[in-house]
Amino acid sequence: MVIDGHVHIGTSQFLQIDTDAERLIAIADAAGFARIFVTHLTALYYEMREGNDCLGLDLARHADRLLGYVTIPTHRLGQAACDEIRRCVERYGMKGVKMYSHPESPITEAASTGILETAADLRLPVLGHFTPAECDVLMQRVPEAIVLMAHMGGQPYALGNWHLAVEVAARHPNLYLDTASSQIDNGMIEYAVEQLGPQRVVFGTDTPLLDPWVQRTKIEGAEISDEAKGLILGGNLQRLLGL
């Protein structure tokens, strides 16, 4: 079962995305993804409760296909973010937390600690748009948190440094690498699997920003075992989410 661990729904002018659940499911069908783990763009770039409620409605309509992230636009919401996580888990059955970090509001500020502790308490993986250096700090503060490093360093704030992402993940057993990225550097998946084992690498596409076939092929075309591909493409998220 292929699970796409990194999908966006809603509208964002910044990302030039305007999409709904039906379109995402059609893409998932075409690309062969059984489940898609979704974060709402209104919650990410505007107001969290409005966006998370919108996603909650989609989850109810498509419970067999969608998994939901509680999306937190900024850790500076502090306790309100912690409350929102508990609300969305209880009300909508959301399975993870999505957070962002900007250089001008870095996730390493102290306000993120309580949010990570809440996620850890509820055993929710946190899909974090964090740099490797930020992950290193966070995992020392809350080592029991399960963090999926979005883009495994392949994003502008991290300067594309997947070598450092792997190095940091090697120090923290609860830190996983999300493969969604514009980067398709030859050897990056093999390197991560060799250094960390396939259990620590999680498939994502960043649909509908990125092309899901390119992202899937990055795993399927890599020179790793079929067993490793199976874990990355879905087995690891099945285990983490208890599916």
Add this chain to the structure above:
Amino acid sequence: MRIDINAFFGHWPYHPLPHTSGEDLLRLMDRFGIDRAAVASLRGLHGDWRTANAETLALARVHPDRFTPIACMSPMNDGGAGPLRELAAEGFRGVRLYPLLIQGYSLRSPFTHEIAAAAGELNMMVIVPTRPMMNFRFPTLPIPEIDTLARQHPTTRFLLSGPNYLSEFRAATETMADCPNLSIEFACMQGYGAVRHLVEAVGEQRVLFGTGTVLHYPACNVAKLDHAGLPPAQHQAVAWQNAARLLGIDAG
């Protein structure tokens, strides 16, 4: 049939590559169904371009049915129209320029215009990458700079390489609207439906299949093309016919 317009062999100073030689590149092409590649040595980006071109030519002569040689050149070591004519006589079908990104000169420099003019006379394609590969460590070349160059040399064929999504996609297609002598390859373009959107924006005659191998996974761009949903005639144009035309080779 697929012709990869954007392939390399050699080494990369920022991290070890799992495939480095021309024979490695050939094995990857065979594995992922790429029939032919326009190839250059990575030495030409950072090192001596004359040695790089000699390596490229040697590889192409061993596998003339698989590789078309693409030169690298910079103002260093007496780069200019004279050496470009020699390279054309040896069989090179295009030249790569890495101005501000790596080699420190301007697209507005006399060297650039000399190469662009000579390439036009020699029927060689000029490849201008906006980034050396799709890795966020590299700054990007402003696409409007290429607009200016392409307008000033309207009979020279330019290939834009390296744009990704969002504003880069828009800048590329807007520039191409002004410059009919500018084509584009999509090795770094990762947006959803990128190939289809490119074809819709600029027409299938100006979009070329490229992978960025051995820096990139070749399979990703094969998948990007094959899942673009193009009608067969457009797919063939993008997959190989445009490259064959620009390279001046009979690949049919």
